[in-house]
Amino acid sequence: MAKRGGWIGAIVGLILFGFLGLGLWLLIEAVNFAQTAHRGQGDVIELIADSSGDGLSYSAVVEYPGADGRLYQGITHISSSGYNYRIGERVEILFHPSDPGEVRINSVFSLYGPGLIFAGASGLMLLILWIVRARLGKRVAVQAAPAKKPAQHPETDLSKYGHVHDPKPPHEPTVRRMR
Numbered sequence: 001m002a003k004r005g006g007w008i009g010a011i012v013g014l015i016l017f018g019f020l021g022l023g024l025w026l027l028i029e030a031v032n033f034a035q036t037a038h039r040g041q042g043d044v045i046e047l048i049a050d051s052s053g054d055g056l057s058y059s060a061v062v063e064y065p066g067a068d069g070r071l072y073q074g075i076t077h078i079s080s081s082g083y084n085y086r087i088g089e090r091v092e093i094l095f096h097p098s099d100p101g102e103v104r105i106n107s108v109f110s111l112y113g114p115g116l117i118f119a120g121a122s123g124l125m126l127l128i129l130w131i132v133r134a135r136l137g138k139r140v141a142v143q144a145a146p147a148k149k150p151a152q153h154p155e156t157d158l159s160k161y162g163h164v165h166d167p168k169p170p171h172e173p174t175v176r177r178m179r
Contacts, residue, residue, distance in 0.1 A: 013129060016122045023119025030111045037094035039106065040064050044085045048075065057081045062093055066100045074103030078114060 042064030050057050059079040066072045074095060085091060085105075094111075096102040104110050 009129065009133065013126065016126045016129065019118050019122035020126065023115050023117070023122060026115030026118060027112060028115075030115055033096070033102075033104065034094060034111055036096070037104070038067055038097050040066075040093055040095060041090055042093045042103070044087055044089045044091060045073070046087065047085070048079075050079055055081055060085050060091075060105065062091065062103050062105070064093055064095065064103070066095070067097060072100040072103075074101045076103060076105055076110065078110060 042062035044060050045063045046061040047058045048061060050059065057079040058081070060076045061073060062076065063071055063073045072095070074093075092106040094104050094106050
């Protein structure tokens with residue numbers, strides 16, 4: 001029967017690998033988007049507030065001219081409690097040519113932040129889990145190792161002949177005088 005700690009470690013490891021995969025997928029998707037998107041300038045026309053259990057976060061609505069000259073609006077794909085954009089502020093954006101409503105603010109965090117957070121945090125946790133398991137495994141292996149016999153010199157190892165030689169000299173008998 002497997003130990004419970006082994007199952008828990010395996011489940012935690014699988015979950016962390018899932019988050020690592022999600023982070024890598026988000027990074028690949030962001031790189032692909034950045035390579036195919038058009039660059040442009042847009043104006044922040046609205047901040048949409050989203051209230052969740054973690055507090056208040058904001059998504060920016062950006063209006064910008066598309067490649068065809070028409071005006072488009074798009075909501076940024078991530079929201080943040082720390083958005084420091086003001087309504088009316090001009091920002092550099094990336095927008096998808098076949099879907100002009102898909103817009104991202106052209107900054108490292110806006111493009112790669114979610115993927116870096118997922119991949120980095122789960123990768124770090126997997127590394128810590130691996131180090132802990134390796135160190136605990138060595139400790140258990142050292143504790144479980146059988147004690148080795150001390151090495152004997154070939155001339156004193158007579159066990160192969162059926163009897164064992166005691167290398168200690170015999171004790172001298174103790175002489176007691178009777179009165």
